[in-house]
Amino acid sequence: YQSTRKPKNFPPGPRWWPFLGSAPQVQFLRKKTGHLLLATSKLARKYGPIIGLKVGGEQIIIVHGAKALREFLGNEDLIGRPNRKPDTYRSWGKRLGIVMTDGDFWSEQRRFLVRHLREFGFGTNNMSTLLEEESQELVKYLLNETNGGEGVVSVPSLFSTPILNTLWRMLVGVRYDSGDPQLAKLHGILADMFKHMSMVGKLFVSFPILRYLAPEASGYNFYMDVHRRLIDFLYEAIDDHKQMYDPECPRDVMDLYLSMINFNCKLQNSTFSEQQLVITCMDMFIAGSETTSNTLGFCFLYLVLYPEVQRKAQEEIDSVLGRERAPTLSDRQQLPYIECIVWESMRMFVGRGFTLPHRAIRATKLCGYSLPKDVKVVGNFYDSSLGEECGLEDPSAFKPERYLKNGQVVIPDNIIPFGLGKRRCIGEALARGNLFLFITALLQRFNFSQMPNESPPSTDWEDGFTPRPKDFQVVVSER
Numbered sequence: 001y002q003s004t005r006k007p008k009n010f011p012p013g014p015r016w017w018p019f020l021g022s023a024p025q026v027q028f029l030r031k032k033t034g035h036l037l038l039a040t041s042k043l044a045r046k047y048g049p050i051i052g053l054k055v056g057g058e059q060i061i062i063v064h065g066a067k068a069l070r071e072f073l074g075n076e077d078l079i080g081r082p083n084r085k086p087d088t089y090r091s092w093g094k095r096l097g098i099v100m101t102d103g104d105f106w107s108e109q110r111r112f113l114v115r116h117l118r119e120f121g122f123g124t125n126n127m128s129t130l131l132e133e134e135s136q137e138l139v140k141y142l143l144n145e146t147n148g149g150e151g152v153v154s155v156p157s158l159f160s161t162p163i164l165n166t167l168w169r170m171l172v173g174v175r176y177d178s179g180d181p182q183l184a185k186l187h188g189i190l191a192d193m194f195k196h197m198s199m200v201g202k203l204f205v206s207f208p209i210l211r212y213l214a215p216e217a218s219g220y221n222f223y224m225d226v227h228r229r230l231i232d233f234l235y236e237a238i239d240d241h242k243q244m245y246d247p248e249c250p251r252d253v254m255d256l257y258l259s260m261i262n263f264n265c266k267l268q269n270s271t272f273s274e275q276q277l278v279i280t281c282m283d284m285f286i287a288g289s290e291t292t293s294n295t296l297g298f299c300f301l302y303l304v305l306y307p308e309v310q311r312k313a314q315e316e317i318d319s320v321l322g323r324e325r326a327p328t329l330s331d332r333q334q335l336p337y338i339e340c341i342v343w344e345s346m347r348m349f350v351g352r353g354f355t356l357p358h359r360a361i362r363a364t365k366l367c368g369y370s371l372p373k374d375v376k377v378v379g380n381f382y383d384s385s386l387g388e389e390c391g392l393e394d395p396s397a398f399k400p401e402r403y404l405k406n407g408q409v410v411i412p413d414n415i416i417p418f419g420l421g422k423r424r425c426i427g428e429a430l431a432r433g434n435l436f437l438f439i440t441a442l443l444q445r446f447n448f449s450q451m452p453n454e455s456p457p458s459t460d461w462e463d464g465f466t467p468r469p470k471d472f473q474v475v476v477s478e479r
Protein backbone atom coordinates (compact mmCIF):
# COMPACT_ATOMS: atom_id res chain seq x y z
CA TYR A 1 0.00 0.00 0.00
CA GLN A 2 2.70 2.40 0.98
CA SER A 3 4.89 1.85 -2.08
CA THR A 4 4.69 4.78 -4.46
CA ARG A 5 7.50 3.48 -6.66
CA LYS A 6 6.41 2.16 -10.04
CA PRO A 7 8.06 -1.02 -11.36
CA LYS A 8 10.67 -0.43 -14.07
CA ASN A 9 9.20 0.34 -17.50
CA PHE A 10 5.67 0.14 -16.07
CA PRO A 11 3.02 1.90 -18.23
CA PRO A 12 2.78 5.63 -17.40
CA GLY A 13 -0.10 7.14 -15.46
CA PRO A 14 -0.98 9.50 -12.64
CA ARG A 15 1.15 9.69 -9.51
CA TRP A 16 0.83 6.94 -6.89
CA TRP A 17 0.08 8.35 -3.44
CA PRO A 18 0.76 6.30 -0.29
CA PHE A 19 -2.17 4.00 0.50
CA LEU A 20 -4.52 5.58 -2.09
CA GLY A 21 -2.36 5.03 -5.18
CA SER A 22 -3.83 6.79 -8.25
CA ALA A 23 -7.38 6.79 -6.82
CA PRO A 24 -7.57 10.58 -6.14
CA GLN A 25 -6.93 11.63 -9.75
CA VAL A 26 -9.09 8.86 -11.21
CA GLN A 27 -11.94 9.76 -8.85
CA PHE A 28 -11.58 13.45 -9.74
CA LEU A 29 -11.86 12.69 -13.47
CA ARG A 30 -14.67 10.23 -12.90
CA LYS A 31 -16.69 12.91 -11.15
CA LYS A 32 -15.89 15.43 -13.87
CA THR A 33 -16.78 13.17 -16.81
CA GLY A 34 -19.53 11.14 -15.12
CA HIS A 35 -18.01 7.76 -15.97
CA LEU A 36 -14.89 5.76 -15.13
CA LEU A 37 -14.65 4.83 -18.82
CA LEU A 38 -14.35 8.49 -19.84
CA ALA A 39 -11.98 9.23 -16.96
CA THR A 40 -9.40 6.65 -18.06
CA SER A 41 -9.91 7.67 -21.66
CA LYS A 42 -8.97 11.23 -20.65
CA LEU A 43 -5.86 9.88 -18.93
CA ALA A 44 -5.00 8.04 -22.16
CA ARG A 45 -4.98 11.40 -23.99
CA LYS A 46 -2.25 12.54 -21.59
CA TYR A 47 -0.21 9.37 -21.00
CA GLY A 48 -0.82 7.25 -24.13
CA PRO A 49 -2.99 4.19 -24.83
CA ILE A 50 -1.67 2.02 -21.98
CA ILE A 51 -1.99 3.54 -18.54
CA GLY A 52 -0.73 2.08 -15.27
CA LEU A 53 -2.82 2.70 -12.16
CA LYS A 54 -2.61 1.60 -8.58
CA VAL A 55 -5.75 1.45 -6.49
CA GLY A 56 -5.04 0.53 -2.89
CA GLY A 57 -2.63 -2.40 -3.07
CA GLU A 58 -3.64 -3.44 -6.59
CA GLN A 59 -1.91 -2.51 -9.84
CA ILE A 60 -4.29 -2.16 -12.80
CA ILE A 61 -3.40 -1.55 -16.44
CA ILE A 62 -6.07 -0.01 -18.70
CA VAL A 63 -5.72 -0.38 -22.46
CA HIS A 64 -7.22 2.11 -24.96
CA GLY A 65 -7.58 2.28 -28.75
CA ALA A 66 -8.00 -0.47 -31.32
CA LYS A 67 -4.31 -1.12 -31.97
CA ALA A 68 -3.34 -1.58 -28.31
CA LEU A 69 -6.55 -3.52 -27.59
CA ARG A 70 -5.76 -6.00 -30.35
CA GLU A 71 -2.24 -6.50 -29.01
CA PHE A 72 -3.58 -6.96 -25.47
CA LEU A 73 -6.30 -9.47 -26.42
CA GLY A 74 -3.92 -11.41 -28.67
CA ASN A 75 -1.21 -11.71 -25.97
CA GLU A 76 -1.35 -15.24 -24.55
CA ASP A 77 0.46 -14.15 -21.39
CA LEU A 78 -2.58 -12.03 -20.55
CA ILE A 79 -5.32 -14.63 -20.67
CA GLY A 80 -5.60 -15.35 -16.92
CA ARG A 81 -8.71 -14.61 -14.93
CA PRO A 82 -8.01 -12.16 -12.18
CA ASN A 83 -9.26 -14.22 -9.29
CA ARG A 84 -6.10 -15.95 -8.25
CA LYS A 85 -4.56 -12.79 -6.91
CA PRO A 86 -5.28 -11.03 -4.71
CA ASP A 87 -6.04 -13.96 -2.42
CA THR A 88 -9.15 -12.09 -1.31
CA TYR A 89 -11.12 -13.86 -4.03
CA ARG A 90 -10.19 -17.26 -2.66
CA SER A 91 -11.20 -16.32 0.83
CA TRP A 92 -14.56 -15.08 -0.51
CA GLY A 93 -14.97 -18.43 -2.19
CA LYS A 94 -14.29 -20.20 1.11
CA ARG A 95 -16.76 -18.00 2.95
CA LEU A 96 -19.43 -18.74 0.39
CA GLY A 97 -18.62 -22.46 0.52
CA ILE A 98 -17.50 -22.69 -3.11
CA VAL A 99 -14.34 -23.14 -5.11
CA MET A 100 -13.73 -19.96 -7.11
CA THR A 101 -12.93 -20.42 -10.80
CA ASP A 102 -9.33 -19.54 -11.51
CA GLY A 103 -7.40 -19.60 -14.76
CA ASP A 104 -6.65 -23.34 -14.80
CA PHE A 105 -10.16 -24.29 -13.88
CA TRP A 106 -11.61 -21.94 -16.42
CA SER A 107 -9.76 -23.24 -19.48
CA GLU A 108 -11.29 -26.72 -18.99
CA GLN A 109 -14.72 -25.31 -18.14
CA ARG A 110 -14.57 -22.97 -21.13
CA ARG A 111 -13.69 -25.86 -23.48
CA PHE A 112 -16.68 -27.81 -22.17
CA LEU A 113 -19.05 -24.88 -22.63
CA VAL A 114 -17.85 -23.93 -26.10
CA ARG A 115 -18.17 -27.53 -27.29
CA HIS A 116 -21.50 -28.42 -25.69
CA LEU A 117 -23.22 -25.12 -26.21
CA ARG A 118 -22.37 -25.51 -29.88
CA GLU A 119 -23.52 -29.15 -29.99
CA PHE A 120 -26.58 -28.49 -27.95
CA GLY A 121 -27.78 -25.31 -29.35
CA PHE A 122 -25.56 -22.42 -30.33
CA GLY A 123 -25.43 -22.01 -34.07
CA THR A 124 -27.78 -24.93 -34.79
CA ASN A 125 -31.46 -25.41 -35.62
CA ASN A 126 -32.19 -26.03 -31.94
CA MET A 127 -31.02 -22.56 -31.11
CA SER A 128 -32.89 -21.02 -34.00
CA THR A 129 -36.20 -22.59 -32.93
CA LEU A 130 -35.72 -21.57 -29.33
CA LEU A 131 -34.88 -17.95 -30.15
CA GLU A 132 -37.70 -17.73 -32.69
CA GLU A 133 -40.16 -18.89 -30.03
CA GLU A 134 -38.89 -16.39 -27.47
CA SER A 135 -38.96 -13.46 -29.90
CA GLN A 136 -42.54 -14.36 -30.89
CA GLU A 137 -43.51 -14.56 -27.20
CA LEU A 138 -42.41 -10.95 -26.87
CA VAL A 139 -44.45 -10.02 -29.97
CA LYS A 140 -47.49 -11.68 -28.35
CA TYR A 141 -46.88 -9.80 -25.12
CA LEU A 142 -46.75 -6.47 -26.98
CA LEU A 143 -49.85 -7.30 -29.05
CA ASN A 144 -51.60 -7.81 -25.77
CA GLU A 145 -50.25 -4.54 -24.33
CA THR A 146 -51.21 -2.51 -27.40
CA ASN A 147 -54.52 -4.30 -27.96
CA GLY A 148 -54.77 -3.28 -31.61
CA GLY A 149 -53.74 0.32 -30.90
CA GLU A 150 -50.98 1.85 -28.79
CA GLY A 151 -49.26 1.08 -25.52
CA VAL A 152 -46.35 2.34 -23.43
CA VAL A 153 -43.45 0.09 -22.36
CA SER A 154 -40.24 0.60 -20.38
CA VAL A 155 -36.88 -0.06 -21.96
CA PRO A 156 -34.45 -1.78 -21.36
CA SER A 157 -36.41 -3.85 -18.80
CA LEU A 158 -38.75 -5.01 -21.60
CA PHE A 159 -36.01 -7.35 -22.80
CA SER A 160 -34.77 -8.83 -19.53
CA THR A 161 -37.27 -11.70 -19.24
CA PRO A 162 -37.10 -13.00 -22.81
CA ILE A 163 -33.31 -12.86 -22.89
CA LEU A 164 -32.99 -14.56 -19.52
CA ASN A 165 -35.37 -17.21 -20.81
CA THR A 166 -33.27 -17.99 -23.89
CA LEU A 167 -30.21 -18.51 -21.70
CA TRP A 168 -32.00 -20.42 -18.96
CA ARG A 169 -33.72 -22.71 -21.49
CA MET A 170 -30.43 -23.53 -23.12
CA LEU A 171 -28.73 -24.27 -19.82
CA VAL A 172 -31.52 -25.85 -17.86
CA GLY A 173 -34.29 -26.56 -20.36
CA VAL A 174 -36.88 -24.56 -18.38
CA ARG A 175 -38.96 -21.65 -19.66
CA TYR A 176 -40.59 -19.18 -17.28
CA ASP A 177 -43.78 -17.25 -17.99
CA SER A 178 -43.45 -13.54 -17.33
CA GLY A 179 -45.38 -13.67 -14.02
CA ASP A 180 -43.56 -16.74 -12.65
CA PRO A 181 -42.33 -16.23 -9.04
CA GLN A 182 -39.10 -18.14 -9.70
CA LEU A 183 -38.36 -15.84 -12.61
CA ALA A 184 -39.09 -12.78 -10.47
CA LYS A 185 -36.70 -14.14 -7.84
CA LEU A 186 -33.90 -14.73 -10.37
CA HIS A 187 -34.50 -11.30 -11.87
CA GLY A 188 -34.30 -9.62 -8.49
CA ILE A 189 -31.03 -11.36 -7.65
CA LEU A 190 -29.40 -10.57 -10.99
CA ALA A 191 -30.59 -6.95 -10.99
CA ASP A 192 -29.07 -6.43 -7.51
CA MET A 193 -25.90 -8.14 -8.59
CA PHE A 194 -25.40 -6.14 -11.77
CA LYS A 195 -26.06 -2.84 -10.09
CA HIS A 196 -23.30 -3.47 -7.59
CA MET A 197 -20.68 -4.98 -9.87
CA SER A 198 -17.98 -3.26 -11.86
CA MET A 199 -15.42 -4.56 -14.37
CA VAL A 200 -12.60 -2.71 -12.75
CA GLY A 201 -13.34 -4.11 -9.30
CA LYS A 202 -15.00 -2.92 -6.13
CA LEU A 203 -13.25 -0.67 -3.65
CA PHE A 204 -13.14 -3.44 -1.03
CA VAL A 205 -11.05 -5.58 -3.42
CA SER A 206 -8.45 -2.86 -3.71
CA PHE A 207 -8.76 -2.02 0.00
CA PRO A 208 -9.59 -5.36 1.70
CA ILE A 209 -9.42 -3.71 5.09
CA LEU A 210 -12.78 -2.07 4.29
CA ARG A 211 -14.39 -5.49 4.67
CA TYR A 212 -13.70 -5.25 8.39
CA LEU A 213 -13.82 -1.51 8.95
CA ALA A 214 -16.93 -0.74 6.91
CA PRO A 215 -18.55 -3.98 5.72
CA GLU A 216 -21.92 -2.30 5.21
CA ALA A 217 -20.83 1.05 3.77
CA SER A 218 -18.22 -0.48 1.41
CA GLY A 219 -20.90 -2.74 -0.09
CA TYR A 220 -19.06 -5.88 1.02
CA ASN A 221 -21.98 -7.36 2.98
CA PHE A 222 -24.37 -6.70 0.14
CA TYR A 223 -21.99 -8.26 -2.37
CA MET A 224 -21.62 -11.44 -0.30
CA ASP A 225 -25.36 -11.64 0.31
CA VAL A 226 -26.35 -11.31 -3.34
CA HIS A 227 -23.86 -14.01 -4.32
CA ARG A 228 -25.22 -16.26 -1.58
CA ARG A 229 -28.77 -15.76 -2.95
CA LEU A 230 -27.72 -16.63 -6.50
CA ILE A 231 -25.78 -19.68 -5.34
CA ASP A 232 -28.79 -20.95 -3.35
CA PHE A 233 -31.03 -20.43 -6.38
CA LEU A 234 -28.67 -22.42 -8.61
CA TYR A 235 -28.25 -25.27 -6.09
CA GLU A 236 -32.05 -25.59 -6.00
CA ALA A 237 -32.12 -25.78 -9.81
CA ILE A 238 -29.41 -28.47 -9.78
CA ASP A 239 -31.31 -30.51 -7.16
CA ASP A 240 -34.50 -30.31 -9.25
CA HIS A 241 -32.57 -31.32 -12.30
CA LYS A 242 -30.98 -34.35 -10.70
CA GLN A 243 -34.39 -35.85 -9.96
CA MET A 244 -35.20 -36.21 -13.68
CA TYR A 245 -31.65 -36.85 -14.83
CA ASP A 246 -31.24 -39.67 -17.35
CA PRO A 247 -27.60 -40.20 -18.45
CA GLU A 248 -28.79 -41.86 -21.69
CA CYS A 249 -30.82 -38.88 -22.74
CA PRO A 250 -29.33 -35.44 -21.88
CA ARG A 251 -31.97 -32.70 -22.12
CA ASP A 252 -29.78 -29.61 -21.84
CA VAL A 253 -26.35 -28.30 -20.91
CA MET A 254 -26.88 -28.98 -17.20
CA ASP A 255 -27.52 -32.69 -17.93
CA LEU A 256 -24.33 -32.83 -19.98
CA TYR A 257 -22.48 -31.23 -17.10
CA LEU A 258 -23.91 -33.76 -14.61
CA SER A 259 -22.67 -36.55 -16.93
CA MET A 260 -19.19 -34.98 -16.84
CA ILE A 261 -19.28 -34.98 -13.03
CA ASN A 262 -20.26 -38.67 -12.97
CA PHE A 263 -17.73 -39.60 -15.63
CA ASN A 264 -14.83 -37.66 -14.10
CA CYS A 265 -15.53 -38.28 -10.42
CA LYS A 266 -12.77 -40.86 -10.15
CA LEU A 267 -10.19 -38.73 -11.94
CA GLN A 268 -7.78 -36.77 -9.82
CA ASN A 269 -7.77 -33.03 -10.43
CA SER A 270 -11.07 -33.08 -12.32
CA THR A 271 -12.50 -29.59 -12.46
CA PHE A 272 -16.08 -30.89 -12.82
CA SER A 273 -18.10 -30.76 -9.62
CA GLU A 274 -21.47 -29.47 -8.48
CA GLN A 275 -19.76 -26.48 -6.91
CA GLN A 276 -18.07 -25.73 -10.19
CA LEU A 277 -21.38 -26.15 -12.04
CA VAL A 278 -22.81 -23.40 -9.84
CA ILE A 279 -19.89 -21.12 -10.70
CA THR A 280 -20.15 -21.94 -14.40
CA CYS A 281 -23.88 -21.13 -14.42
CA MET A 282 -23.10 -17.88 -12.58
CA ASP A 283 -20.51 -17.00 -15.24
CA MET A 284 -23.04 -17.63 -17.98
CA PHE A 285 -25.74 -15.54 -16.35
CA ILE A 286 -23.41 -12.72 -15.55
CA ALA A 287 -21.82 -12.68 -19.00
CA GLY A 288 -24.87 -13.57 -21.07
CA SER A 289 -28.04 -11.92 -19.80
CA GLU A 290 -27.49 -8.19 -19.29
CA THR A 291 -25.07 -7.92 -22.21
CA THR A 292 -27.77 -8.88 -24.71
CA SER A 293 -30.75 -7.15 -23.07
CA ASN A 294 -28.84 -3.88 -22.63
CA THR A 295 -27.66 -4.03 -26.26
CA LEU A 296 -31.33 -4.31 -27.24
CA GLY A 297 -32.01 -1.39 -24.89
CA PHE A 298 -29.46 0.79 -26.75
CA CYS A 299 -30.83 -0.43 -30.08
CA PHE A 300 -34.39 0.71 -29.30
CA LEU A 301 -33.14 3.94 -27.74
CA TYR A 302 -31.49 4.85 -31.05
CA LEU A 303 -34.39 3.52 -33.15
CA VAL A 304 -36.64 5.94 -31.30
CA LEU A 305 -34.15 8.79 -31.75
CA TYR A 306 -33.62 7.93 -35.45
CA PRO A 307 -37.10 7.14 -36.86
CA GLU A 308 -35.70 7.15 -40.42
CA VAL A 309 -33.53 4.11 -39.53
CA GLN A 310 -36.64 2.37 -38.22
CA ARG A 311 -38.56 3.10 -41.45
CA LYS A 312 -35.69 1.84 -43.61
CA ALA A 313 -35.45 -1.38 -41.57
CA GLN A 314 -39.20 -1.91 -41.89
CA GLU A 315 -39.05 -1.43 -45.65
CA GLU A 316 -36.39 -4.15 -45.85
CA ILE A 317 -38.41 -6.50 -43.63
CA ASP A 318 -41.62 -5.88 -45.59
CA SER A 319 -39.92 -6.59 -48.91
CA VAL A 320 -38.30 -9.84 -47.73
CA LEU A 321 -40.76 -11.28 -45.17
CA GLY A 322 -43.95 -9.30 -45.54
CA ARG A 323 -45.97 -8.60 -42.37
CA GLU A 324 -46.99 -12.18 -41.57
CA ARG A 325 -44.10 -14.64 -41.96
CA ALA A 326 -42.10 -14.66 -38.72
CA PRO A 327 -38.33 -14.20 -39.20
CA THR A 328 -35.90 -17.10 -38.79
CA LEU A 329 -32.14 -17.07 -38.42
CA SER A 330 -31.77 -18.21 -42.03
CA ASP A 331 -33.21 -14.85 -43.18
CA ARG A 332 -30.08 -13.00 -42.07
CA GLN A 333 -28.44 -13.01 -45.51
CA GLN A 334 -31.51 -11.37 -47.05
CA LEU A 335 -31.72 -8.64 -44.39
CA PRO A 336 -28.32 -6.86 -44.51
CA TYR A 337 -29.69 -3.55 -43.16
CA ILE A 338 -30.97 -5.32 -40.03
CA GLU A 339 -27.55 -6.98 -39.65
CA CYS A 340 -26.03 -3.49 -39.77
CA ILE A 341 -28.45 -2.34 -37.04
CA VAL A 342 -27.26 -5.30 -34.93
CA TRP A 343 -23.61 -4.21 -35.37
CA GLU A 344 -24.35 -0.55 -34.74
CA SER A 345 -26.25 -1.46 -31.56
CA MET A 346 -23.37 -3.63 -30.35
CA ARG A 347 -20.97 -0.72 -31.02
CA MET A 348 -23.18 1.61 -28.95
CA PHE A 349 -23.25 -0.92 -26.09
CA VAL A 350 -19.62 -2.04 -26.10
CA GLY A 351 -18.29 1.49 -26.71
CA ARG A 352 -19.60 2.43 -23.26
CA GLY A 353 -17.80 -0.36 -21.42
CA PHE A 354 -14.73 -2.40 -20.62
CA THR A 355 -13.52 -5.93 -21.45
CA LEU A 356 -13.59 -8.48 -18.68
CA PRO A 357 -10.58 -8.15 -16.40
CA HIS A 358 -7.57 -10.28 -17.42
CA ARG A 359 -4.52 -11.31 -15.36
CA ALA A 360 -0.92 -11.69 -16.53
CA ILE A 361 -0.09 -15.38 -16.05
CA ARG A 362 3.60 -14.49 -16.41
CA ALA A 363 5.65 -11.30 -16.76
CA THR A 364 5.20 -9.94 -20.27
CA LYS A 365 5.46 -6.94 -22.60
CA LEU A 366 2.59 -4.86 -23.95
CA CYS A 367 3.22 -2.11 -26.51
CA GLY A 368 6.82 -1.95 -25.31
CA TYR A 369 5.97 -1.65 -21.57
CA SER A 370 6.83 -4.31 -18.96
CA LEU A 371 3.90 -5.91 -17.14
CA PRO A 372 4.63 -7.90 -13.97
CA LYS A 373 3.12 -11.35 -13.37
CA ASP A 374 -0.38 -11.26 -11.86
CA VAL A 375 -1.09 -7.63 -12.79
CA LYS A 376 -4.73 -6.97 -13.71
CA VAL A 377 -5.36 -5.72 -17.27
CA VAL A 378 -8.65 -4.29 -18.55
CA GLY A 379 -9.51 -2.95 -22.02
CA ASN A 380 -11.52 0.26 -22.43
CA PHE A 381 -13.67 0.07 -25.61
CA TYR A 382 -14.58 3.78 -25.77
CA ASP A 383 -11.67 5.06 -27.84
CA SER A 384 -11.85 2.20 -30.36
CA SER A 385 -15.63 2.23 -30.86
CA LEU A 386 -17.33 5.47 -29.86
CA GLY A 387 -14.86 8.26 -29.13
CA GLU A 388 -13.79 10.89 -31.66
CA GLU A 389 -10.51 9.02 -32.20
CA CYS A 390 -12.15 5.73 -33.29
CA GLY A 391 -11.75 6.56 -36.99
CA LEU A 392 -15.46 6.31 -37.90
CA GLU A 393 -17.32 9.25 -39.42
CA ASP A 394 -19.58 10.98 -36.88
CA PRO A 395 -19.08 8.18 -34.30
CA SER A 396 -21.77 9.30 -31.85
CA ALA A 397 -24.48 9.02 -34.57
CA PHE A 398 -26.47 5.81 -35.09
CA LYS A 399 -25.71 5.03 -38.73
CA PRO A 400 -26.20 1.36 -39.66
CA GLU A 401 -25.39 2.12 -43.32
CA ARG A 402 -21.77 2.81 -42.33
CA TYR A 403 -21.22 -0.98 -42.60
CA LEU A 404 -22.87 -1.45 -46.03
CA LYS A 405 -20.44 -1.69 -48.95
CA ASN A 406 -22.05 -2.69 -52.28
CA GLY A 407 -24.86 -4.47 -50.49
CA GLN A 408 -22.43 -6.44 -48.27
CA VAL A 409 -21.96 -5.99 -44.51
CA VAL A 410 -18.31 -5.05 -43.89
CA ILE A 411 -17.15 -4.50 -40.31
CA PRO A 412 -14.11 -2.25 -39.71
CA ASP A 413 -11.18 -3.77 -37.78
CA ASN A 414 -11.66 -1.50 -34.77
CA ILE A 415 -15.13 -2.91 -34.02
CA ILE A 416 -14.53 -5.99 -31.86
CA PRO A 417 -17.60 -6.26 -29.60
CA PHE A 418 -16.86 -9.85 -28.57
CA GLY A 419 -13.15 -9.36 -27.94
CA LEU A 420 -10.48 -11.54 -29.56
CA GLY A 421 -8.20 -14.45 -28.78
CA LYS A 422 -8.38 -17.06 -26.05
CA ARG A 423 -10.74 -15.13 -23.79
CA ARG A 424 -13.11 -13.94 -26.48
CA CYS A 425 -16.83 -14.19 -25.82
CA ILE A 426 -18.23 -17.72 -26.06
CA GLY A 427 -21.81 -16.48 -26.52
CA GLU A 428 -21.42 -14.60 -29.80
CA ALA A 429 -23.71 -16.89 -31.84
CA LEU A 430 -26.45 -16.77 -29.21
CA ALA A 431 -26.14 -13.00 -28.74
CA ARG A 432 -26.17 -12.17 -32.44
CA GLY A 433 -29.02 -14.61 -33.07
CA ASN A 434 -31.08 -13.05 -30.29
CA LEU A 435 -30.39 -9.49 -31.43
CA PHE A 436 -31.28 -10.24 -35.05
CA LEU A 437 -34.51 -12.08 -34.25
CA PHE A 438 -35.81 -9.69 -31.59
CA ILE A 439 -35.10 -6.58 -33.67
CA THR A 440 -36.66 -8.08 -36.83
CA ALA A 441 -39.70 -9.59 -35.12
CA LEU A 442 -40.52 -6.35 -33.28
CA LEU A 443 -40.01 -3.97 -36.20
CA GLN A 444 -42.08 -6.24 -38.43
CA ARG A 445 -45.15 -5.76 -36.24
CA PHE A 446 -44.68 -2.46 -34.37
CA ASN A 447 -43.58 1.17 -34.59
CA PHE A 448 -41.62 2.58 -31.66
CA SER A 449 -41.69 6.30 -30.93
CA GLN A 450 -40.85 8.89 -28.28
CA MET A 451 -43.33 9.73 -25.57
CA PRO A 452 -45.34 12.78 -26.67
CA ASN A 453 -44.64 16.04 -24.82
CA GLU A 454 -41.47 14.68 -23.23
CA SER A 455 -37.88 15.44 -24.10
CA PRO A 456 -36.11 12.72 -26.13
CA PRO A 457 -34.58 9.90 -24.06
CA SER A 458 -30.99 10.50 -23.03
CA THR A 459 -28.04 8.70 -24.64
CA ASP A 460 -26.21 8.86 -21.31
CA TRP A 461 -25.94 5.53 -19.52
CA GLU A 462 -25.64 3.89 -16.12
CA ASP A 463 -22.48 2.07 -15.16
CA GLY A 464 -22.61 -1.35 -13.58
CA PHE A 465 -21.28 -4.71 -14.63
CA THR A 466 -22.25 -3.68 -18.16
CA PRO A 467 -23.43 -0.27 -19.45
CA ARG A 468 -27.19 0.17 -19.40
CA PRO A 469 -29.29 2.91 -21.01
CA LYS A 470 -31.07 5.06 -18.46
CA ASP A 471 -34.63 3.71 -18.10
CA PHE A 472 -37.00 5.32 -20.58
CA GLN A 473 -40.50 4.78 -21.90
CA VAL A 474 -41.55 4.36 -25.52
CA VAL A 475 -44.87 4.37 -27.32
CA VAL A 476 -45.45 1.08 -29.16
CA SER A 477 -48.10 0.97 -31.87
CA GLU A 478 -49.16 -1.87 -34.09
CA ARG A 479 -48.24 -1.34 -37.72
Ligand code: HEM
Nearest residue numbers: 287288291292295355356417418419423424425426427431
Ligand atom coordinates in the same frame (compact mmCIF):
# COMPACT_ATOMS: atom_id res chain seq x y z
C1 HEM B 1 -24.37 -8.51 -27.13
C2 HEM B 1 -24.02 -9.48 -26.35
C3 HEM B 1 -22.62 -9.77 -25.88
C4 HEM B 1 -21.49 -9.02 -25.98
C5 HEM B 1 -21.32 -7.65 -26.64
C6 HEM B 1 -20.42 -9.78 -25.34
C7 HEM B 1 -19.12 -9.34 -25.24
C8 HEM B 1 -18.15 -10.00 -24.53
C9 HEM B 1 -16.83 -9.48 -24.29
C10 HEM B 1 -16.30 -8.15 -24.79
C11 HEM B 1 -16.17 -10.39 -23.54
C12 HEM B 1 -14.79 -10.23 -22.93
C13 HEM B 1 -13.67 -10.62 -23.81
C14 HEM B 1 -12.37 -10.37 -23.08
O1 HEM B 1 -12.32 -9.82 -21.99
O2 HEM B 1 -11.34 -10.77 -23.63
C15 HEM B 1 -17.07 -11.50 -23.29
C16 HEM B 1 -16.75 -12.61 -22.56
C17 HEM B 1 -17.63 -13.63 -22.30
N1 HEM B 1 -18.90 -13.77 -22.77
FE1 HEM B 1 -19.88 -12.43 -23.91
N2 HEM B 1 -20.93 -10.95 -24.87
C18 HEM B 1 -22.27 -11.00 -25.19
C19 HEM B 1 -23.14 -12.04 -24.91
C20 HEM B 1 -22.80 -13.21 -24.30
C21 HEM B 1 -23.71 -14.34 -24.10
C22 HEM B 1 -25.15 -14.41 -24.60
C23 HEM B 1 -23.01 -15.28 -23.39
C24 HEM B 1 -23.47 -16.61 -22.87
C25 HEM B 1 -23.85 -17.56 -23.42
C26 HEM B 1 -21.67 -14.76 -23.16
C27 HEM B 1 -20.69 -15.44 -22.49
C28 HEM B 1 -19.43 -14.94 -22.27
C29 HEM B 1 -18.45 -15.59 -21.42
C30 HEM B 1 -18.65 -16.89 -20.62
C31 HEM B 1 -17.31 -14.78 -21.45
C32 HEM B 1 -16.00 -15.02 -20.71
C33 HEM B 1 -15.02 -15.73 -21.60
C34 HEM B 1 -13.73 -16.01 -20.87
O3 HEM B 1 -13.45 -15.35 -19.87
O4 HEM B 1 -12.99 -16.91 -21.29
N3 HEM B 1 -21.59 -13.51 -23.72
N4 HEM B 1 -18.27 -11.25 -23.91
